[in-house]
Amino acid sequence: MTVINSIITVIGTLIVALLVSIWLPGIERKFIHARIQQRVGPPISSVGIMAPIKFFFKQTIIPNSPMPRLFNTLPIISLLSIIAIFLIIMPQLYIYTVLTSIIAVVGLLKVEEVIYVFMGSLSKSVMSLKMPFPDIVKGAKHYNIQRSFLEELSSLRAFRLIAFGSFPLYIALFVPVVMSKSIYIEGIVLYQQINGPILFTLAGVLGAIVFFIGYMILLNEYPFAILKTKADVIEGPLMEYAAKYRAYLYVTRGFLMFVLASVFTTLFLGIPPNLFSWNIFITIAVALIFPILMAIMSAFSPIFTYKQFYPTVAGFSIIGILAIIFTFI
Amino acid sequence: MKDLIRIFLEGIITNTKRILFKSDRVTDMELRNKILEGKIVPTEKVAEVSCIGCGGCANVCPTNAIEMVELPEPIKLMEGLVKDKIPVLDSIKCVNCYYCHDFCPLYALFGEAGTIHPNDVGIIELEISKLLDEPVKISEDKLAFISQYLSDSTILKKRKE
Amino acid sequence: MEEDNKITDKKVIETEVTMGTVHSAAIEPYRVRLFVEDEIVRDAEITVGINHRGIERIMEGLPVEKANSLTEKICGICSNSHIWNSCLVAEKAIGIEVPERAQYIRVIMEELERLHSHMLYLAHGNEVLGHETFAMRLFYIRETVMELLRIIGGNRVQYGVSIIGGIRPRCELDEMRIQKIREGLNLIEEKITEFADRFVSDPMIMSRITGVGVLTQKQAIKLGATGPTLRSTGVGIDLRSEMESYAPFDFDIITQNDGDVKSNLLVRVLEIPEAIKIIRQALDNLPEGKITNRSWEMVDAPITKSYIEVPRGTLYHSYALEDGRVRNSIIRTPSIANIGAMQYATIGHHITDAQLAIVQCDPCFTCTDRAIQIIKI
Amino acid sequence: MSLKSYSRARAVHVMLVYTGGCNGCDIEIVNCIFSPKYDAEQYKVFLTWNPREADVLVVTGPVTKHNEKPLIEIYNAIPEPKAVIAAGACALMGGVYKNIHGDIPSEEIMGPVENIIPVDAKIPGCAVRPEDVLSGVVAALPLLLDAK
Ligand code: SF4
Ligand code: SF4
Ligand code: SF4
Ligand code: SF4
Ligand code: SF4
Ligand code: SF4
Ligand code: SF4
Secondary structure (H helix, E strand, O other), X not given: OOHHHHHHHHHHHHHHHHXXXXXXXXXXXXXXXXXXXXXXXXXXXXXHHHHHHHHXXXXXXXXXXXXXHHHHHHHHXXXXXXXXXXXXXXXXXXXXXXXXXXXXHHHHHHHHHHHHHHHHHHOOOOOOOOOOOOXXXXXXXXXXXXXXXXXXXXXXXXXXXXXXXOHHHHHHHHHHHHHHOOOEHHHHHHHHHHHOOHHXXXXXXXXXXXXXXXXXXXXXXXXXXXXXXOOOOOOHHHOOOOHHHHHHHHHHHHHXXXXXXXXXXXXXXXXXXXXXXXXXXXXXXXXXXXXXXXHHHHHXXXXXXXXXXXXXXXXXXXXXXXXXHHOOO | OHHHHHHHXXXXXXXXXXXXXXXXXXXXXXXXXXXXXXOOOOOOOEOOOOOOOOOHHHHHOOOXXXXXXXXXXXXXXXXXXXXXXXXEEOOOOOOOOOHHHHHOHHHHOOOOOOOEOOOOOOOOOOXXXXXXXXXXXXXXXXXXXXXXXXXXXXXXXXXXX | OOHHHHOOOHHHOXXXXXXXXXXXXXXXXXXXXXXXXXXXXXXXXXXXXXXXXXXXXXXXXXXXXXXXXXXXXXXXXXHHHHHHHHHXXXXXXHOOOOOHHXXXXXXXXXXXXXXXXXXXHHHHHHHHHOOHHHHHHHHHHHHHHHHHHHHHHOOOOOOOOEEOOEEOHHXXXXXXXXXXXXXXXXXHHHHHHHHHHHHHOOHHXXXXXXXXXXXXXXXXXXXXXXXXXXXXXXXXXXXXXXXXXXXXXXXXXXXXXXXXXXXXXXXXHHHHHHHHHHHHHHHHOOOOOOOEOOOOOOOOEEEEEEEEEEOOEEEEEEEEEEOOXXXXXXXXXXXXXXXXXXXXXXXXOEHHHHHHHHHHOOOOOOOOOOOOOOOOO | OOHHHHHHHHOEEEEEEEOOOOOHHHHHHHHHHHOOOOOHHHHOEEEEOOOOOOOEEEEEOXXXXXXXXXXXXXXXXXXXXXXXXXXXXHHHHOHHHHHOOOOOOOOXXXXXXXXXXXXXXXEOOOOOOHHHHHHHHHHHHHHHHHOO
């Protein structure tokens, strides 16, 4: 395999991944949500493709933020970190062994999560405290009190999600590691080429379920969208993004769906994304199935507050740990 | 628990059908076509046949939303009463105060459904000639009320000028 | 007092979170200040008055007919209730007898309005819960009621049915309309039963709504809660049982005992079949005859009061008559009575649940904002 | 059609601001979006509560005093190109609160919406009919496209 060849494969796969991923939000909305809700629904291109393009052509405004520049770079960092994850799991890059380990994937996913904390604390939207209204009057019940923006609230929640929310995902990531006794993606893939996919073992199935829940939490999809519930924080950390930065957010979300699905196929099926192999169809299929399942779940569940969130996360973490234990059997 | 399983299973079946075959879709497709073709029309506001063309509604409207439009051919309703204008209501100006409806003589004098209404006037079947032949019983203060309305509106208009 | 334990020491409160005047959960303009400690609400303050349009003042000095049709514009949910009640005031003051048929039709409108108001409440509740699918289903069921209202009043909202002495002739119920109402009712009954079945056996929803926003009976009474919010705490007060217009009908007063979001939702769910029952009775026994009494003379009258039960509680209208014009108009609406309950219900809950606790009391502030002083910004 | 206008026509984000009417218009508009019978999303119209995301601002109500400033702020927060749709008699004329009887000047109502922010399309009615809202929003699209 020559270097040129590898580069073409990597870039080609990346482009195909991007192309597929922009359809995912539309498929979720039109085919699942709309049909369950017994309506026609938007065209599938609207949500994932046309909306970002439209935002790209909108006027770039300076966001209400103490550090507008930094604030606006955050979505780009987030997109880049996801692209990095995608690159790591591609076989062409396995030569850089140290970089292509599970630890790197976990690290980059953490970057993605931490970005929400920053987004939230840097955003000062008009939908929150900036709304002009004279409600602090003499004789008010609580007079001298620190007032917080809705986004700060969501940034706090993002922090909590880092602390406990994404637990299931990381536990699930370590099921293949323990099974193949290798923290390198290459090792995990090789193990599965010899012993068959991890998914087809008991531990693998449990791990996959836990992975799926982690996937939903990381994507902030209902019922785990505590970060951006309409009932209180409206859109939370994302509120101030406009124009092309909002477009990046849209693309990032679709791409994250795809990347997480390909992480899954790599780790649980032993099929890393590779454009010039028939297996790419399996990757794409998984990338389609995950959002569909997620959409069905989210159409039928109310949003969780911590009261439901903690037990759910704890429960699935336990299942994840069980899965890891089962790997030894 | 049994309930839960039943609902779960039923849910899987109906929703699979919904997802795969678009079953149970309740969106109004006729309306969809109309909207896409731009064929949504406002409801009728004036029952043109039954209106006697007295112009009271136009006079009483606080926002001047009603304009009396000349009929191409005047219609003779009865001896001494010719209908040569009918009201046209401009929805953009109307504030839905019901003054026009409540002033329309068909309502105010005869107690029938008024021939103008800011929303949907509906189907009004009135034998105008018969109705007009009837002697009108109306109390003094109601007459005063109606006339006060008329003058009130004129005062308003003058003030604007 | 044990109930007051909920309100904690002021020192604990760390931050304040403000929502509104434009907010996705509220939709209507109102301002909620939540005083939180680690995302748990310790105290709440709801500011209304943003919606103030001065209706009572515009009514002042208007001829009574005009003032009455103005009251309809107080609210697009209870539009029939307001116009009905303010007509009742005039009828009481002048001593006008309303034909029985008109009274029946008013009751039918009111109960249809109750149906749509309750379904709207349930849909809004589900929306705040984050359950878009259920909210949409409820909106669809509600669509049938809206269609019925349109058939009768010519408009989906603001139908202008009542007038002093009866109802407007255009809203007369003929055979065709009666038939349509019956069909619509059957459809609604079937759909809502199906929905209620599904709703109460959903474990995820139940875990969100049980034990949230609890209002004890004592507190509810102390805070002056009214309507379904009061009934959800086990107090069986429903003014309909005392209203003359409802005398011919047989219906049950629904109560629940917990005072939480679940009880509130259930009270509304269970009131829907009762409302359908009332409409059916009214249609079956609809008396023949005139629909408006037009032979009355205007007299001057002192301040006259009237209370009725509207979907969301007790509504009060009062005014005096002078030369056929309205004087000293005062309106007190259910939502203003429930604000205390709303504030109280949020305490001790996570912010997301606090919003739900506010919504459980059916906040709708368009009618509330009348008697409030305007501050210049 | 350029990609720019094409994409704009295929995804329209609508924000609803309610400035003190009677709830009637407001609920009818929410109805357009939430009732599967009307389903605004099939016309590529999406509801948002975030001005930064919105393209079209739908304003209902006569704009009461306390709502004037929030409305202006929200309007300013929407990035260009943007359009404003005033829905309902209140938003168009100040409704019965301002114009009924004409001779009572209102201190409470600052509207109609036109007095406060530029309005691009008007939807009459009290309350607006959902079909009017939808056809209004669909008709307002070309306006959006032509801008800039
Ligand atoms: S309802 Fe409309 S047209 Fe009729 S009087 Fe009032 S403003 Fe004028
Ligand atoms: S008041 Fe009635 S009868 Fe006279 S012109 Fe108007 S609609 Fe016709
Ligand atoms: S402020 Fe309250 S108590 Fe006073 S008159 Fe108004 S409604 Fe009644
Ligand atoms: S309580 Fe007030 S705002 Fe709520 S529905 Fe009734 S009249 Fe309307
Ligand atoms: S408080 Fe009542 S009387 Fe005073 S301006 Fe408001 S509506 Fe009018
Ligand atoms: S204290 Fe004064 S301003 Fe306040 S309600 Fe009483 S009279 Fe009015
Ligand atoms: S236009 Fe009519 S329905 Fe709409 S907010 Fe105003 S009064 Fe209410």
